[in-house]
Amino acid sequence: MLGYRFSEFVPEESGQNADFESLLKIFLQLVTITGGDVSEALAWLNNLDKQYNITSDEYGMGNFIDDLKGKGYITDENPEGRFEITGKSEQTIRRSALEEIFGKLKKSGKGQHKTFYSGSGDETNTDRREYRFGDTLNQISMTDSLRNAQINHGLGDFRITEDDLEVMENEYKTQTSTVLMIDISHSMILYGEDRITPAKKVAMALSELILQKYKKDTLDIIVFGNDAWQIEIKDLPYLQVGPYHTNTVAGLELAMDLLRRRKNPNKQIFMITDGKPTCLKVGIKYYKNSFGLDKKILNKTLNLAAQCRRLDIPVTTFMIASDPYLKQFVQEFTEVNNGNAYYSSLKGLGDLIFEDYRRNRRKNF
Template sequence: MKGFHFSQFIPTEGATPFENLHKLFMQLLNYTSGDVQEALGWMNEIDRKHNITNNDYGMADFIDDLKKNGYIKEDGNEHFSLTAKSEQTIRKNALNEIFGKLRKTSSGNHKTVYTGNGDDTSTDSKKFEYGDSISNINPTQSIRNAQLNHGLDDFRLTEDDLEIQEQEHKSHHSTVLMIDISHSMILYGEDRITPAKKVAM
């Protein structure tokens, strides 16, 4: 009877030690509101309890790589601050986490029967009114109206002859993001502030 053979798990080559620690570092920065010193302090505490580093690659090596790769900068007296590269990475990770699992559905184009100020021209036209853009005048239809209204012998083009080519309606909207920062956001030990920060970014 054939059974199961168990052996020691040997992880395949993938992410480097720096990449693994960097993911954790970026997550911790969300909780510390971008405080590099506090995030590194938390990583040292996690390392003491869970051994996330080893003799070949320690926290000192990780900090050196952060500086070499331009994620943090030293302001003096071993005080570190974020660089623009880190801020961009935090925003990118937040977007991927929030919107990365979205799936394609049907088209989101919301059609309307109304015309208005848009980019695409419509097949409809209307009489010229004060305030209409001159660039939307339909020259062919306007000249035709002038011929019908005044004849060829007394041909002239007046305001009443002008026709405007209408455009498809294009709606605009503004989005306002409001975040609750009251005590209820951390009530019962639940952290709701950090997800709110990610949405805000």
């Protein structure tokens, strides 16, 4: 008898559905780059089709656009009749960013981070202890308790008393409040280098990570240019740079204000930027200096770094640049705050943020 023979399974392509999925991946990347401009993304996709023949005679761009509408990725139901992405697209973009940046992430249980404390917590571990008043029934290890009862009382007079009960220890879990600051100054697209798209992808991946895996955590997102303001997670695909300077002080002040409202003890700030602070608001006017490190702006920024340290709020800076004088600023800022700093290529930015997010969450309080 030969039995069963196993070979590599190669699934068959599902025709038009496979064509749609392939084009959808490209389309979502282009929508992210264009800041949510569907018409511009489709124009770019058409140009790519002309150059690389990414569609076929059986499935063309017209079919793809119809499917985008039919499957609920885009809509033209607005007063102007223009194409817009839907909430389904926004979520798909975030999930794609999560897969692209945190693709090595493995699934786990409830998704909240652990401390080194045990007791009446959220998740069981392998430790055992005696029963204490207030322990719940589902914490009792019945196998261990029955064994103890047999040893203590024997089979002839079998009974279970409070002294026989063993309880499975639980681990406490904590919550983390994170503020993510994204630099949208003009330098994020200066000299033809697109730095804002990777920054957006990281922000979307981190937000989706928290929504899926760390549901008890909070994430606030801030963008900062001449001023700083808060945006929603759903706004991330539409984020674009402006003709702004870099007002790091405004971003830090808003981040600290948001974190003051959070009642849990674990707080942290992530800042993605590619340059030095160049702007400060004094009264109703802006004080700006793009040439070198201005002492007036620098001192105010460092004062806020020290204030964050006193409040036990670490700031992790991700510098998308390698200029020596910029590194000097970040090193000084990090030393004053007692935080972390990384100098990253655009390709490695996501992994660095993920590693630091995990590390900062493992704190004892």
